[in-house]
Amino acid sequence: MKSYKIAVIAGDGIGGEIVAEGRKALDAAASRENFRVEYKEFLMGGAAIDAVGVPLPEETLQGAKEADAVLFGAIGGEKWDALPRNLRPETGLLALRKGLDAFANLRPVKVYDSLLEASALKPEAVRGADLLVVRELVGGIYFGEPRGRDEKRGFNTMVYSDFEVERIARAAFAAAMRRRKKLCSVDKANVLEVSALWREVVARVGREFPEVELTNMYVDNAAMQLVRDPKQFDVIVTGNLFGDILSDEASMIAGSIGLLPSSSQGAKGGIFEPIHGSAPDIAGQGIANPCATILSAAMLCEYALGEINAARRIESAVEAVLDSGLRTSDLARFGAKKRVGTSEMGEAIKERILAQC
Ligand code: NAD
DSSP, X not given: OXXXXXXXXXXXTTHHHHHHHHHHHHHHHHHHHTEEEEEEEEOOTHHHHHHHSSSSOHHHHHHHHHSSEEEEEEOOOGGGTTSOGGGSHHHHHHHHHHHTTOOEEEEEEEOOGGGGGGSSSOHHHHTTOEEEEEEEOSSGGGTOSSXXXXXXXXXXXXOOOHHHHHHXXXXXXXXXXXXXXXXXXXXXXXXXXXXXXXXXXXXXXXTTOTTSEEEEEEHHHHHHHHHHOGGGOSEEEEOHHHHHHHHHHHHTTTSXXXXXXXXXXXXXXXXXXXXXXXXXXXXXXXXXXXXXXXHHHHHIIIIIIOOHHHHHHHHHHHHHHHHTTEEOGGGTTTTOSEEOOHHHHHHHHHHHHHHOO
């Protein structure tokens, strides 16, 4: 029987509560698809600062590198906000992404029929929307040199080299091949030289994927199209800054931050985590929505383990349980037949996976 090693980083706040439910779903899917999952737990963020004085202990980075994938909850909280930047919890996550060279950030956004009313957009605009934003995560203007400021000027550099564009484009085309085979590359090639290079390289990589229909869109138009007609998109690929903005915009299509998973991948493995933070305001109450983490476990199966059937099992179980009217408190206003806590939601999804044919 195949066996995979998963590094588990619960983190802070609701991290432990939601990761526990992600593990349940993963175990259930593994048992149905005849593979084994071995977990090893590691510290990061505030929990690591309290225990060993740094946000990313060496042991955690090493464990993440040796694992097939990382299942991560969330980090951060007021307790650590006053620390210098290099000792803050968020620094741990950035260093982990850098350490794993996790250059491809994937954020799927799916609208569930049973939650149409929860979307920030009109139900008719979002019904059936199902898209994936692929954002370059370790380059572009957030990392470009030179950067700096004095009293009167501040400046940053948006720079991409062809190899950086090539690898993110390849990740996006590969994702499109697993989906509806449509890729929209978003840039600002009418104004920026860096975008002209981006567009050229994406087109070049596209020749390796003749089945994928490639289109280009300027970022200002893409921001508008996402709220006008999100259904037109399958996969969107874009740089770090544009992706930061567009992926947050796209997340509002779905309705709750508690529903949205993500992955950050490099050459091997990757970090799979909900898009939300540690939600200190509800931590310890057992009311957080675990769906984003459970769906991150599905992404882990698909993208890190290649266990596509297991991924589909988890996704369809989440959808079925939402359809049945179970709601955590963040979604209780939208078609709740029964209001449940974090672990009851996780159990229901696990049971659904085990009962699937
Ligand atoms: P947040 O995402 O933690 O919370 C925003 C709001 O959404 C809160 O009202 C919270 O209760 C709610 N929420 C979030 N996840 C939920 C879930 N699963 N179910 C139900 N409700 C949920 O953002 P914030 O409050 O701005 O940040 C809190 C802490 O998290 C900060 O320290 C921040 O730095 C950190 N943070 C971490 C990550 C990460 O670990 N990747 C990401 C964002 C923020």
